[in-house]
Amino acid sequence: METIVFVGAGSMAEAIIAGMVVRNTEDAKRIYVMNKSDDDRLDYMQGRYGISIVCPERKALKFADMIVLATKPKDIRQAMAEIAPHLNDHTAALSVIAGTPIKTIEQGLGMRPIARSMPNTSATIGKSASGIAMNSKVDQRCKDQFIQLLSSIGIVKEVREEDLHAVTALSGSGPAYVYYLVEALEEAAIDKGLSKEIARELIIQTLDGAASMLKMTGEDPITLRQNVTSPGGTTEAGLNALETRKFKQTIAECIDSAEGRSRELGALS
Numbered sequence: 164m165e166t167i168v169f170v171g172a173g174s175m176a177e178a179i180i181a182g183m184v185v186r187n188t189e190d191a192k193r194i195y196v197m198n199k200s201d202d203d204r205l206d207y208m209q210g211r212y213g214i215s216i217v218c219p220e221r222k223a224l225k226f227a228d229m230i231v232l233a234t235k236p237k238d239i240r241q242a243m244a245e246i247a248p249h250l251n252d253h254t255a256a257l258s259v260i261a262g263t264p265i266k267t268i269e270q271g272l273g274m275r276p277i278a279r280s281m282p283n284t285s286a287t288i289g290k291s292a293s294g295i296a297m298n299s300k301v302d303q304r305c306k307d308q309f310i311q312l313l314s315s316i317g318i319v320k321e322v323r324e325e326d327l328h329a330v331t332a333l334s335g336s337g338p339a340y341v342y343y344l345v346e347a348l349e350e351a352a353i354d355k356g357l358s359k360e361i362a363r364e365l366i367i368q369t370l371d372g373a374a375s376m377l378k379m380t381g382e383d384p385i386t387l388r389q390n391v392t393s394p395g396g397t398t399e400a401g402l403n404a405l406e407t408r409k410f411k412q413t414i415a416e417c418i419d420s421a422e423g424r425s426r427e428l429g430a431l432s
């Protein structure tokens with residue numbers, strides 16, 4: 164069993180820990196958390212997941228096989244300055260921070276095995292879609308450990324570091340776009356007279372069914388869309404409205420803005 168220390172105890176750290184603990188991939192007691200100042204948050208995490216809290220002397224950092232960097236990009240430099248003196252040379256670092264380059268982490272923690280990854284909050288239920296890139300210090304054993312951790316919370320794809328900005332825009336932020344779509348569908352359904360409860364159930368099942376169709380049939384989304392669209396029917400009418408409003412262009416702008424912001428955050432960190 165490995166000792167893993169989470170530096171940052173916010174929503175992303177919790178999503179990953181929840182996924183790991185629920186799947187029993189690690190001995191919960193050997194997962195440690197620390198943050199900047201919010202002790203109530205650490206108590207909550209310990210009570211909820213049975214994990215441990217890093218003591219004020221930072222002893223757990225000495226024994227850590229891996230640290231997971233999960234602060235906001237603007238806070239990572241200070242966090243690294245605080246933890247670096249306590250770390251062992253062999254300790255590997257896995258960052259989940261949007262934008263922050265591997266180089267910045269090498270500067271903050273010294274040359275050591277470092278991976279930069281981008282999971283998403285569906286890690287909570289073991290359904291993250293994560294991307295990962297690693298530095299030259301990562302050997303096969305260490306790579307397996309990084310991949311194993313991310314696999315315990317969903318699927319993981321190795322990409323070039325440069326491509327992590329696009330991964331961040333697509334699957335890191337992606338759950339929020341889907342929730343926003345659900346909000347919009349729900350509001351439209353309520354406007355048409357459906358109750359919120361019924362609308363939500365129908366929407367969730369529709370999303371779940373469509374995602375499962377993509378997964379299980381292996382069909383292209385275009386084919387599946389065409390299968391739904393009867394000539395002159397309701398779907399065609401709905402899709403025409405989306406096209407008139409430049410739906411694909413709007414989505415392209417969404418991804419472009421998010422990708423650009425990831426680059427900006429990287430430059431800020």
Ligand SMILES: NC(=O)C1=CN([C@@H]2O[C@H](COP(=O)(O)OP(=O)(O)OC[C@H]3O[C@@H](n4cnc5c(N)ncnc54)[C@H](OP(=O)(O)O)[C@@H]3O)[C@@H](O)[C@H]2O)C=CC1
Pocket residue numbers: 170171172173174175176197198199200201202204233234235236238241242243245259260261262281282283284335336
């Ligand atoms: N939320 C998401 O969907 C995703 C987020 N990410 C990335 O994960 C990272 C964290 O995001 P999120 O969990 O939402 O952020 P939160 O604001 O919820 O959590 C940030 C955490 O960092 C801690 N922190 C700040 N400074 C330090 C420090 N010097 N030492 C130790 N801990 C510190 C904070 O502690 P305190 O509360 O005490 O100040 C807090 O626990 C971000 O970089 C984000 O880009 C990646 C994928 C998805």
Ligand SMILES: O=C(O)[C@@H]1CCC=N1
Pocket residue numbers: 261331335336
């Ligand atoms: O919004 C953010 O910056 C983070 C990164 C991906 C998802 N949440």
